[in-house]
Amino acid sequence: MRLASKVALITGAAHGMGEAMARLFAREGAKVILADILEAEGRQVTAAINGAGGHALYLSLDVQDEAQWVAVMGEIQQRYGRLDIVVNNAGISGAVPDRLDVAYFDKLTAVNLRGTFLGVKYAIESMKKTGGGSIVNFSSISGLIGQEFVHMGYNAAKAGIHVLTKSAAVQFGRDGIRVNSVHPGMMPPMRTSVTAADPAVRARALAAVPLGRAGTAEEAAYAALFLASDEASYITGAEIIVDGGYTAA
Numbered sequence: 394m395r396l397a398s399k400v401a402l403i404t405g406a407a408h409g410m411g412e413a414m415a416r417l418f419a420r421e422g423a424k425v426i427l428a429d430i431l432e433a434e435g436r437q438v439t440a441a442i443n444g445a446g447g448h449a450l451y452l453s454l455d456v457q458d459e460a461q462w463v464a465v466m467g468e469i470q471q472r473y474g475r476l477d478i479v480v481n482n483a484g485i486s487g488a489v490p491d492r493l494d495v496a497y498f499d500k501l502t503a504v505n506l507r508g509t510f511l512g513v514k515y516a517i518e519s520m521k522k523t524g525g526g527s528i529v530n531f532s533s534i535s536g537l538i539g540q541e542f543v544h545m546g547y548n549a550a551k552a553g554i555h556v557l558t559k560s561a562a563v564q565f566g567r568d569g570i571r572v573n574s575v576h577p578g579m580m581p582p583m584r585t586s587v588t589a590a591d592p593a594v595r596a597r598a599l600a601a602v603p604l605g606r607a608g609t610a611e612e613a614a615y616a617a618l619f620l621a622s623d624e625a626s627y628i629t630g631a632e633i634i635v636d637g638g639y640t641a642a
């Protein structure tokens with residue numbers, strides 16, 4: 394198994410790509426901690442993983458809130474004594490009708506960028522004590538290019554995650570900590586997405602994908618699995634784009 398004996402924390406694991414990663418990582422032998430604000434859904438996925446013979450634990454976490462990170466890390470330390478993998482995946486969508494709304498800019502950067510920074514900070518503090526680990530941050534193609542239907546606060550947050558990842562890789566490589574980013578393209582719409590779920594907008598964006606279709610949550614999960622595993626032991630500060638060729642066109 395590709396993650397045998399690893400302890401992995403995945404934020405935003407109650408739904409979408411986070412859920413797909415929780416199920417996949419557990420199948421690959423990891424003890425998986427699912428952290429989310431959606432308690433009922435998160436506990437349901439956790440129960441399904443445990444029912445299938447995996448090891449999963451649900452913990453409530455709003456990634457914007459530093460006090461909640463402290464509580465979650467304390468609980469993980471007490472239960473497992475180590476943390477090998479952190480996937481900062483929780484996020485809210487920038488596909489909203491009012492692309493110039495200032496309050497939404499603040500919300501997008503608070504959840505997506507500040508939330509990721511806090512995840513990186515607490516991952517580093519824990520991994521330093523045990524000789525290293527792997528951090529995988531979920532950016533987006535929106536962190537690389539602009540798109541007509543995306544609030545620029547989302548682009549700014551995802552671009553911030555892209556280079557924050559490189560910065561953390563440079564600063565903590567000597568602690569044995571690898572930090573990489575995954576950049577999904579057209580995937581199933583996020584729970585918080587409005588315009589990307591609109592069939593006309595979606596059809597236009599999908600027409601520009603060289604592989605001719607949307608990606609699946611599992612296809613993004615496999616990229617994160619590789620980066621999280623020891624197979625990627627000499628890879629840090631890098632990005633994997635999972636977009637069917639969209640940004641290559």
Ligand code: NAD
Nearest residue numbers: 405407408409410430455456482483484533577580583584
């Ligand atoms: P999703 O909406 O299906 O799932 C996101 C999860 O994050 C949900 O379970 C949600 O409850 C959780 N979450 C939201 N805010 C949170 C908070 N403050 N604290 C803790 N958990 C919180 O979205 P998804 O499609 O699975 O997206 C996962 C990641 O991939 C996100 O970072 C997203 O920005 C990114 N992404 C998505 C797409 C796409 O098209 N779906 C494309 C590129 C990048």
